Amino acid sequence: MQIEKTMKKVTIKDVAKDAEVSVAAVSKVIRSAYGVSPSLKEKVEKSIKKLGYRPNTSARGMRGRTFTVGVLIVNLGNAYLPKLLEKINATLSISGYKMLIGLGQSELSIESSLIESMMDSNVDGLILIAPRLSDSALEKYAKQIPMAVVGHIENTATSFDTINGDDFLGAELATQALVETGIKNIKMISQPLREFNKVDLNQERERGFLHTLTKANHNDVAEDRIFRVSNNEDELKKELALFLDEQTLPCAIFCWSDIHAIPLLDECIKRQLTPQKDVFIIGYDNTPLASYAMVNLSSIDQQAEQQGELAANALLERIKGRNTAKHLLVEPSLISRKSH
Structure with a gap:
């Protein structure tokens, strides 16, 4: 009885071994993945041609974009x-x-x-x-x-x-508007600093805030102008209440975000403080809620x-x-x- 010899099908592992690269690298070349170097592409394609490798249907489908x-x-x-x-x-x-x-x-x-x-x-x-x-x-x-x-x-x-x-500019615009009220007690409410990242948005806004106060000859400019609050909603309310307890009225406050400004405004109203008389508040992001008549919050629109x-x-x-x-x-x- 005659036995027909069958040729072993070449696999992606065979190509990887011949090209002396990983299977993942071969897969990237096959599907034209982003970041494949010309040298890797040349090496893998050479092995594919040499071994006569033909990607299966699913692998071929991976070549194009998924949109x-x-x-x-x-x-x-x-x-x-x-x-x-x-x-x-x-x-x-x-x-x-x-x-x-x-x-x-x-x-x-x-x-x-x-x-x-x-x-x-x-x-x-x-x-x-x-x-x-x-x-x-x-x-x-x-x-x-x-x-x-x-x-x-x-x-x-x-x-x-x-x-x-442009967060530096946004903070400048907000702080300058508060300076123009004539109030000397100007503060900023910001987030906790992140240790490993020196280019967070909150730091740009803080720089713009402090820079504008310096330009306006607020000679007592110091880090204690910035009050840091938690991102936890329950803790935030307590901290904002504590912040107001420590303020001399009238005061003007630039908030890192409307997320902070709106709860602060709410706490002021509970204390029967008059917005734009006892307290001037400017937020950031110009969220839809800021425009509501009951809120009526000035805010920086960052487009x-x-x-x-x-x-x-x-x-x-x-x-x-x-x-x-x-x-x-x-x-x-x-x-x-x-x-x-």
Whole structure:
């Protein structure tokens, strides 16, 4: 009986062994993944040709784009996010892309896990919004996938794009408006400092705040002008109450975010303090709630929609092949609201 000899099918492992690279590296070359060096591509393609390797149908399907983009947000508590996300989604949709959202919950391990899961799902790129990750961690991921970052001021980054409001200018606008009230007791409410990151948005806003006071000849400018509060909602209320207990009226207060300004305004009203007489408050983000008649809060508008459009377009450019970094600043404006 004649036995037919069959040729053993060449696998991706065979290609990896011949090219002396990992299976993951071969997979990246096959699907034209972002960040593959010309030398790696040449080496793998040489082995593929030599061995006559033919990717299976699913592997071939991985070559093209998935037309999905992963978007990572820290939490859902900031009312600034909806306009930003809506504009990102609308801009991506024009180019046929869909947006997948991951919620980092302000935890570094969760952020890292979500980014890696999105990459494993073969999204074509990532947009990170106010990530808590360190500069080195962002750089590591950006070398593997096209990435744009909103709310992270690092204009020296070379592997990813950044899109931010001009937070220094926004703080200047808010503080100058408070200086013009003639009140000497001007304070800022800010967040806890993050040890490993020197370019957080809150630090830019603090610099703008202190710089403006110095220009206005407030000679007692010092760090005790800045009152730091917790991000925990229950703790925040207690801390804001303590802050008001210590103030000499009238006082003028620049809040890092409307998230802080609105609860502070609420506490003032409970104490029967008159807005824009006993207390002058300016927030940041110009969230929808700030414009409500019962709130009527002056706030810095950092143009969320413009930032969202710029972030989406920057990422699309990177997906198409641009590899030089862009660092974009959007000019904010003060939305002044007078009390009735």
